[in-house]
Amino acid sequence: MINKTKLALGIAAATLTMAGALVSPQAMAVSKADRVAEAANNKVDALEAQMQAMQAELSRLRAETSRPRSSADASKVQELDQWMSSVKSAPAKEAPKDHLFSVRGGWMHFNDNRTGTQTLEGANPTFSSDRDASYYGGAIDFNMNNDLFGLMDHTSFGVEFGVEYAQLGNGKANGLVGAAANINQLRINASPKIKFMHGSKFRPWLIPAGLDINIISPPSNAITVLSTGMQFGTGAEYEILKGIVIGADGRYHKAFNSVDGVDTDGFTLGGSVGFKF
8 A cells, every 4th residue: 555655656756747847948938038028118118218308308498498588688689789780780990090191392591601611623612502492302290199198189299200302502612713512401300299189181280399410511611411400390281182181381490509610590481292191
């Protein structure tokens, strides 16, 4: 009886073992498929959560964009638009032309006759000339400011550099028949210049004191050709066309001292035509 029971138990155990061997691969396959499906479902859930977050952000941005601005922001934007429109429509501004180049000429009068001594044909005769002469030359006015260094409005300060040539004539040499001396003078000046009524077509001006350098010919008795002095002047100019200026002036020239008998003191009256740049 016991042997039969043992035999039956052995047969049952063997049967269960064989059944487990047959069922186990199928169970393992089913378990793996479940895990793959679960992972895919998790990924889908994550993607859906991300899509929902993106949609919420887009909705927020749209709401902020469509939200009406405050009146202060709207007025600022309107002012900015108006300013941009005015800048675009405004004509291009030209740089102001305050400097001036001019050609000038006129009448010159000396206080004394030009006299001297010149070596001609082995002799040393004296010569003399008239007091009156004509001159011509040019000048450049460099503008420095238009408020006289902050002291006066609409009043310009500049510096004038000029040069002028005067032909005094052919003076006859005394004591030598047929001999003559070509008498002339070159004057170079640098002067501060104050112009009034800046911005107006008509502008009077003043030179309080300027430097003169005179180059004389024939030379003085001591063979000196340079004479230095000062000039004082006043005048006015008028812009007849844009950038074209006419003017008139009067100046007095005073040498620091006579150069070996040669006196260059005198005054000039003249006119000019100038071009702004």
